[in-house]
Amino acid sequence: MKKILVTAIFMLVAAVFIRDSLVFAIDGEIRIHDPSTVIFCDGKYYTYGTGGTSLVSDDGWTWRRGVPLPRRGLAPDVIHIGDRYLLYIAANSGPTKADINLLTNKTLDPNSPDYKWEEGGVVASSDGIEDCNAIDPGVFLDPTTRRLWLTYGSYFGYIRLVELDPKTGKRLDPNEKPHNIAINSEASIMIYHDGWYYLLVTHGSCCRGADSGYNIRAGRAKNVTGPFIDNMGVDMIQGGGKLFVGSSGRVIGPGHFGLFDLGDGVQRFSLHYEADLDKGGASVLDIRPLQWKDGWPVAGENLRAGTYQVESLRTGTALELAVEGFPVGGRPVRRGPPPGGGPPGTGGGIFAGTGKPIPPQDVAEVSTKWPAGNIDVRMGNYLCQAQQRWTIEPVTSAADAANPANPANPANPANPASPGGSLGAPYFKITIAGTNRTLAATEGGELVALPAFTGGPEQLWRFDQLADGSWRIMPKAIPNAKAPLVLSAVGSSFATLAKFDPMSEKQRWLLKTP
Amino acid sequence: MNMHFKQIKFVAAIALSSLLLLAAASEVAAQTPPVTLTKPTSAEKASNPDGFIQRWLVLEPIAANGLTDSAVQSLIKKEYFPNQLTVIPRDGDELTVGGTELTWHAVDTVNYNVNLFHFARAQGKKTSDVLFWAVTVINCPREMRDVRLSIGSNAASVWWVNGTEVIGIYGDRQTVIDDGVSKRLTLNKGPNVVRAAIVNGGGATDFCARFLDAEDKPLKEITVSLGEVRAMPSPAKTRRQP
Numbered sequence: 001m002k003k004i005l006v007t008a009i010f011m012l013v014a015a016v017f018i019r020d021s022l023v024f025a026i027d028g029e030i031r032i033h034d035p036s037t038v039i040f041c042d043g044k045y046y047t048y049g050t051g052g053t054s055l056v057s058d059d060g061w062t063w064r065r066g067v068p069l070p071r072r073g074l075a076p077d078v079i080h081i082g083d084r085y086l087l088y089i090a091a092n093s094g095p096t097k098a099d100i101n102l103l104t105n106k107t108l109d110p111n112s113p114d115y116k117w118e119e120g121g122v123v124a125s126s127d128g129i130e131d132c133n134a135i136d137p138g139v140f141l142d143p144t145t146r147r148l149w150l151t152y153g154s155y156f157g158y159i160r161l162v163e164l165d166p167k168t169g170k171r172l173d174p175n176e177k178p179h180n181i182a183i184n185s186e187a188s189i190m191i192y193h194d195g196w197y198y199l200l201v202t203h204g205s206c207c208r209g210a211d212s213g214y215n216i217r218a219g220r221a222k223n224v225t226g227p228f229i230d231n232m233g234v235d236m237i238q239g240g241g242k243l244f245v246g247s248s249g250r251v252i253g254p255g256h257f258g259l260f261d262l263g264d265g266v267q268r269f270s271l272h273y274e275a276d277l278d279k280g281g282a283s284v285l286d287i288r289p290l291q292w293k294d295g296w297p298v299a300g301e302n303l304r305a306g307t308y309q310v311e312s313l314r315t316g317t318a319l320e321l322a323v324e325g326f327p328v329g330g331r332p333v334r335r336g337p338p339p340g341g342g343p344p345g346t347g348g349g350i351f352a353g354t355g356k357p358i359p360p361q362d363v364a365e366v367s368t369k370w371p372a373g374n375i376d377v378r379m380g381n382y383l384c385q386a387q388q389r390w391t392i393e394p395v396t397s398a399a400d401a402a403n404p405a406n407p408a409n410p411a412n413p414a415n416p417a418s419p420g421g422s423l424g425a426p427y428f429k430i431t432i433a434g435t436n437r438t439l440a441a442t443e444g445g446e447l448v449a450l451p452a453f454t455g456g457p458e459q460l461w462r463f464d465q466l467a468d469g470s471w472r473i474m475p476k477a478i479p480n481a482k483a484p485l486v487l488s489a490v491g492s493s494f495a496t497l498a499k500f501d502p503m504s505e506k507q508r509w510l511l512k513t514p
Numbered sequence: 515m516n517m518h519f520k521q522i523k524f525v526a527a528i529a530l531s532s533l534l535l536l537a538a539a540s541e542v543a544a545q546t547p548p549v550t551l552t553k554p555t556s557a558e559k560a561s562n563p564d565g566f567i568q569r570w571l572v573l574e575p576i577a578a579n580g581l582t583d584s585a586v587q588s589l590i591k592k593e594y595f596p597n598q599l600t601v602i603p604r605d606g607d608e609l610t611v612g613g614t615e616l617t618w619h620a621v622d623t624v625n626y627n628v629n630l631f632h633f634a635r636a637q638g639k640k641t642s643d644v645l646f647w648a649v650t651v652i653n654c655p656r657e658m659r660d661v662r663l664s665i666g667s668n669a670a671s672v673w674w675v676n677g678t679e680v681i682g683i684y685g686d687r688q689t690v691i692d693d694g695v696s697k698r699l700t701l702n703k704g705p706n707v708v709r710a711a712i713v714n715g716g717g718a719t720d721f722c723a724r725f726l727d728a729e730d731k732p733l734k735e736i737t738v739s740l741g742e743v744r745a746m747p748s749p750a751k752t753r754r755q756p
Contacts, residue, residue, distance in 0.1 A: 324583035324684070380685075446697050490730055491664055491695035493683050498730075506730075 025251075025276075025286050025302065026424055027396065028062040030055065033207075033283040034075035034136070034187070037258025038270040038423070041085065041108040045423065047258075047270060047285060048076045048087065055285060061421020063285065067110040070117045071101060075136045075187065075256065078108075081148070086169035088123065088137035088150060096156040097128030100137045102169050123171050124152055124162055124178070131157030132178075136256075138189030141166065142197075142224055148172075149224060151199070154186040159201060159236075161190075161225060181226045182236035185217070187256040191297075196220040198297060199228040202255035203241060209281050212253030212274035217241025218297055231296060245299035250277040251286070254299075259290065260423065265502040266464045266472065268424050269299070287424030289465030300465045302425055306513065307391045307433045309382050312489035313470050313508035319439075319487075319495055321387040321432060321449050322376035326366055328384050329358035361386045363434035370437075377439065377447040379493050382514075389433040389514050394426040395419040395460055419460055420476075427460035427476055429453050441475035445485050445497040470508035472500060548636035550629045551621040554605075558653075558739045559622060565724035565732025566626040567650055567708070571603050571740055574616040575634050575644035581715050583684045586670045589645055590711045600677060602649060602707060604741055620740050627666070627689055627722035630712060634719075642716040649709045652725075652736045658701040660728040666693040667712050667721040674709040675699060689720050701725070701736075 032049035038060075039046055045057045052072030057063040069076065069089065076089035087103040102120030109115055126134035133156040140149045148166040153159040159182035163172040182188060185201035192198070198220045204213030219228035219236040227235050234240030245254045253274025260268045267290040275281040289300030310319040332350045363386040370387075382388055396419060419427050430439040436452040440459045453459055457477035464472040473487040478497060485497035488507045500507050559569040578589050595601075595609045605620035621633065628648070634641045663675055666689040673681040673696070680696035687693070712721050725733040 322682075444698060490662065490726070491692035492690055493693050494695040496695075496697070 025284075026057075026061055026063060027421070027426070028057070029064050030285045031279075031282045032285045033272060034256050035258065035270055035272050035285050036076045036078045036087070037189070038260050038268075038287060039078050039080060039085070039108070040260075041080070042112065044109065046078075046108045048078065048089075049272075050074050050076075059420045060287065060423030061426050062418075069103065071103060073101070077137050077139050077189065077258070079139045079141060079148075081141060081166050081169070084169070086120075086139065087117075088139055090135035090137055090152070092133070092135060094128045096126055096130075096133040098126050098134040100124040100134050100150070100152055104169060120169055123164065123169070124150060124160070126157075132160055133157060134160075136186045136188065138187070139164070140190040140192075143192050145224075147224075149190060151181065151188040151190055153182075153188060155184060158183055159185060159188045159199075179225045180237060181228055182219070182241075184239045185236075185241065187216075189257055189259075190224070191259045193292065193297070194295070196222065196295065197224050197228075199226070199236060200244060200257040200297070201236070201241060202257070204253070204255075206253065206255060206274060208253075208274065210252045210275040210277065213247075214253035214255040214274050215246035216244040216254055216257050216271065216299075218244045220295070242296060244297055245271070245288075247273075251275070252277070254286075260287070262423065262464070264500055265467055267467065289424075290467070291465065291469050292467045293469075298469075300469065303392065303428065303463045303465075303471075303511070305393045305428075307389055308511040309388060309514045310390050310430075310473075311382065311510040311512055312379060312495070312506075313510055314489045314505040315379060315492045317379040317489075317492050318382035318388050319390065319509075320378060320380050320385070321370065321437065322378045323370045323387050325380070325383060325385045325387060326361070328361045329354065360384075363389075363432065367432075367435055367437075373451060375437065375449040377449055377495055379489065379495050384514060386434070387432060390439070391431050391433040392428050392461075392463075392511070393431075395429050395455070396426050419455070422462045422464075425463060427462055429459055430461055441478040441481075441485075441497055443479040443481075445478060445481060447487075447495055447497065466502075466508060468508070470510055472507055473509055474500075546632075546635050548621070548629070548632040550624050550632050551636070552624065554620050554622050554740065558737045560737050561724065561732075561734055562626060563734070564626060565726075565734050565736075567652065567723050567736075567738060568623045568626075568628075569620070569650060569738040569740060570623075570628055571605065571618050571620050571649045572628070572630070572633055573603070573609075573618050573647040574637050575630075575639050575641070575646050576611050576614075576616070577640065577643060578645035578713055579643045581670045581684060581686050581713060583682070586672060586682070586684055586711075586713050589713060590672050594645075594647075598647065599674065599709065602651060626691070627720045630714065630719040630721065631717075641719060642714060644714055644719075646712045646714070646719070647710070648712065648721070649707065650738055651705050651707055651740060652701070652738055653705055654701045654703055655735050657703045658725075658727075658733070660698045661701055661733060662698060662726045662730075663696040663708065663723065664692045664694070664726045665710070665721060665723045666690045667710075668717075668719050669712075669714050671710055671712040671721060673711075673723075674707075676702070676706055686715050688718075689722055691722060692726070695726070698728075 034050040035047040045060045048054045052068040054066035055063045056066035071089050073089040073091040078087040085105045090100045092098045099122045102123050103117045105117050106114040124134050126132045133154040135154050138151045148164040158180040160178040161181050162178045165172045187202035200218045204215050219230045221228045230240035231242040251273040254271050258270040269290045276284045291298040291300045366386045437449045438453040440450050442448050460476035462474045486500045486507045488498035490496050594611045603618040607618045631641050668689045669686050670684045681694040683694035
């Protein structure tokens with residue numbers, strides 16, 4: 001009996017641990033290798049991979065197989081400029097003999113009458129002799145100059161940079177010698193941030209499943225042509241590169257960085273893992289938050305389900321139900337010395353403590369004093385009390401993996417009953433831990449805690465990690481609202497919904513483990 | 515070690531005695547001039563550059579105890595005087611609470627906050643374990659939607675705008691600008707009544723209040739007019755609480 005009890009306790013603890021450890025990667029059909037930068041077109045998200053594969057999503061959370069490209073080459077990349085989508089895709093005709101071809105289209109939506117891929121010719125190549133293998137194109141539009149650039153290359157020699165004509169997508173000057181900017185890497189791509197050009201490349205070995213050493217590294221330069229130097233001062237032309245993201249947890253071999261800028265300082269990046277152990281070791285797409293720290297990009301992690309203290313970065317106070325708090329362990333009382341004696345000179349008194357750990361507050365007990373109906377939400381000093389501990393869990397429907405496009409499938413975002421998601425993340429419900437009290441948006445842009453979660457869009461919350469690692473928290477819908485609003489601190493003791501201001505700390509929240 | 519502990523106890527005893535003397539002095543304070551408060555001398559007063567309302571009618575303190583949510587809510591639900599949630603008093607109005615005669619005083623503060631410790635001490639009243647009622651009438655040049663009352667108080671306080679309770683902050687706390695903020699509300703064109711009940715436990719006590727616009731910026735277009743202001747009562751007329 002004792003053994004059974006111990007086993008049961010262990011399983012319970014293990015279940016809690018596993019639940020609290022869940023990181024929610026994207027859902028649906030996400031198998032792909034060498035994905036292009038995720039791109040948005042006419043209400044849908046797209047990415048293309050090696051072999052001509054494509055994935056499409058209505059909300060950025062649930063993905064399905066898309067229409068293949070007419071060229072089935074290696075590791076494409078795509079950008080939208082003017083009225084055209086420019087897609088670059090490579091093909092090897094020898095070990096280091098390769099061409100990068102341009103494809104253009106007015107839309108990425110195969111159902112559009114404008115959907116038609118047009119060949120744009122070769123924009124870069126390697127002849128099999130020179131010290132380069134012209135594959136893995138990465139396209140970059142310099143936001144400061146509007147000049148268009150293409151990086152490419154693989155482990156045979158240099159990563160190279162050539163300039164393209166943004167009007168056509170073709171080489172600006174086919175006779176101009178490419179710039180060598182890095183070595184010993186592939187899947188290169190450039191981004192710009194705060195006065196610096198960052199070159200992100202993938203180091204390590206690919207295509208070996210869970211034995212792949214793929215990892216993404218970065219260097220930065222003041223000029224688009226380099227030199228790209230890492231955090232230790234090593235030039236990427238000599239193999240330098242600061243680690244951006246490597247294998248972790250149960251995902252092995254991250255590679256092929258692609259930036260998706262949501263605006264207002266919210267950025268995400270797409271990538272693939274060579275092997276997701278939870279998906280049978282398949283190569284899969286993921287989309288994660290992009291942070292910046294000390295001038296370097298940092299790979300954020302998608303939100304983990306768990307119980308949190310939700311603290312305002314602006315005020316340092318925590319979101320709570322507007323109910324009278326009760327001190328954890330009871331009101332302070334004068335006590336005698338703790339068993340075994342206290343610290344020298346303390347004896348007993350109100351500072352002596354009980355001499356043993358104080359258990360968490362029993363929400364079932366304290367919540368009996370809370371009103372039965374709706375309760376206002378406010379902020380207060382965090383005191384580890386029941387009304388301040390929020391459980392944040394994803395709201396997902398059971399997916400019909402065999403038929404994800406079925407309109408009746410609750411996992412299909414087109415189904416109004418689907419909770420859906422946003423780019424790289426599901427929607428979450430936010431409840432007081434151990435209760436059904438649910439945070440919801442109200443008409444007029446205020447907040448309330450409902451007695452129970454009923455699945456309404458005003459009860460579904462999107463979490464966007466910001467560049468500093470804090471979170472923007474936004475309801476899926478606000479009754480009769482004309483514009484999206486986000487959770488905002490107004491004053492020290494009150495929370496509301498307000499328009500997002502990327503320059504303010506009012507709408508930045510820290511999720512701390514209580 | 516024992517010697518050291520005795521020394522600590524001795525110092526603590528001296529400190530405690532001093533504190534008790536100070537506390538006793540504050541409980542029945544001499545009538546010290548309210549250095550941060552003045553008698554209004556104009557018919558109307560604009561909010562200060564940061565939007566703070568600097569003219570109020572404040573009632574001399576009522577003995578009260580408790581700072582928790584339920585204690586404060588219980589205190590404000592008790593009827594101390596007729597129409598306490600609707601009356602717009604005049605400077606010098608007198609009333610009786612629990613057998614004690616109290617007076618409403620019109621005050622201008624020279625700061626962003628109204629120092630209730632100064633106020634009560636100037637009347638020779640208790641400053642600890644007391645409840646203050648404060649009222650003001652703000653004038654808006656037009657209807658203003660989606661504005662918020664924004665306050666700070668030492669300690670707990672409850673606030674009403676045009677008769678509706680809009681803020682409650684509880685516990686032993688210091689005055690912090692924009693500590694308590696109401697939900698969005700609409701101010702009428704013309705007069706609007708702002709009322710507060712501030713409960714102090716011990717020590718300093720004060721409050722500040724302003725309105726924020728839809729962008730959380732201070733409203734600066736409002737003015738305060740409290741009607742006729744009577745002459746400052748002479749110290750001899752000031753009553754002491756029993």
